[in-house]
């Protein structure tokens with residue numbers, strides 16, 4: 001007999017399988033048997049313009065002049081950005097740049113130092 005996983009909601013061990021879903025008879029929670037593998041595969045890898053993997057806290061430089069939205073400022077190519085924070089979104093790097101303050105960048109426009 002195959003071992004079914006315990007209910008992630010109430011830890012009940014009386015789960016059963018129903019058409020590709022696991023069902024918990026105690027709290028009526030249903031979840032996909034593929035959910036856990038999918039979640040692992042979905043861990044996002046952030047890469048810079050050169051394909052290096054980026055991590056929180058990395059220092060990067062900007063690889064092209066970036067115009068700032070809503071102002072006339074430009075972050076010059078070669079600007080060093082310390083202690084980046086990776087976030088999920090169109091602009092996937094949160095950071096602070098000296099003279100500009102907090103802002104968001106795209107990982108494709110930076111290169112790891």
Ligand SMILES: [Zn+2]
Pocket residue numbers: 007008009010011012024025026027028029
């Ligand atoms: Zn349950």
